[in-house]
Amino acid sequence: MADIVEVLNRRGGVATFGELRALVPARAIRGALTGGEILRVGKGVYTLPQAPPALAAARSHGGVVSHLSAAQHWGFGVIRKPLLPHVTLRPKQVRRRTGLPCTLHWADVPVLDDVTTPARTVLDCIRTLPLSEALAVADSALRSGGLSEDELLAAAAMVRGPHRRRIQRVAALADRRAESVLESALRAIAIEAGLEDFVPQVLVRDREFSARIDLANLRIRLGLEADGFEHHGHRQALVKDCRRHVNLTIRGWRVLRFSWEDIMYDPEWVVEVVRQASGLPPLTNRILRAA
Structure with missing residues (x-):
């Protein structure tokens, strides 16, 4: 006779009474319920305590x-x-x-x-x-x-x-080249603002240097990057990123970097900054905020 926990595990942690009863006796179900090994989450539906909440x-x-x-x-x-x-x-x-x-x-x-x-x-x-x-x-x-x-x-x-x-x-x-959800959100902001010349994950490379830019307008050499909180996890990462930024700059690239807060909570500001950097007129009279 199969163990009730084993049966539930095979079902992804959730099963109906009928599915359990086909493999284990009713007394085993009642005993597991009383002992806290399983939970009743709906009429005739049982789960393991650690079952995925959405599936349950x-x-x-x-x-x-x-x-x-x-x-x-x-x-x-x-x-x-x-x-x-x-x-x-x-x-x-x-x-x-x-x-x-x-x-x-x-x-x-x-x-x-x-x-x-x-x-x-x-x-x-x-x-x-x-x-x-x-x-x-x-x-x-x-x-x-x-x-x-x-x-x-x-x-x-x-x-x-x-x-x-x-x-x-x-x-x-949709583009498989996007490397993070924050980068996708930044691209969506650009698209909704009519700034559709930005291509995901553009490679800038020559004999001495190689780097990818999250989003780049190749015509005007303007890059946009989405920086999550974990972007600089340690000092070495900061040093590496500073060197990368300098190398892009001396190769004629301007790169605008935006935080999670910028992208998620102030997309209008992001649009105004990108338009200004692109040489386009502002959409509003809003004053660009200071850092």
Whole structure:
């Protein structure tokens, strides 16, 4: 007779009473529940204490993990983690009052092991998120190898109904060369501002020097870089980065560097700075802030 914890582990940490009862006696289920080895999270739904919260929430409602929660499941980068798991139910399916707290959606979706497929996950994120967050997921999906460019474009081409044009546009913008979600967000800001001449991960190289710039306008030799908090983890990294910046400068490149706070909380300022550096007129009369 199989052990109840073993059965749950094979099911990703979550199973229904019927699935458990097919392999273990009812008394074993009751004993494991009383002893705290398993938890009851919904009517007829049991989990291990360490089961993935999104999967537990989905099965407690009889649905599947979707949207940002599915993106996390597949290992795609996200800018903001969801406050509650995202779960999709079948159309007209009634939510269960006994289910775990989550954000519910209703749709017919392709599924793999109770999670929306990688392609559907990206399309759902594009449909519901701002461009910066949607592009971060789409870029990461391509970068991770969990989805190919052809697969994403083909899935987007099949979309019908509301948001079709937006989904297809963002799918076409997705680029596997982007190296971080912050870089994707910076590119989204540039795109939304009409500054679409910036190419991801441009290599600057000669016989004595080699470096990549997050985003670069080759025509005017202007680079944009997204610097996360971990950018300078130690003194050696700071020294290396200073040398890199000097080498780019003497080769005719200007590089504007933006922090997480700049990109996520002050995109208007980012746009004004990039426009000024590009020789374009300002969009507003806003005074550029001092450091």
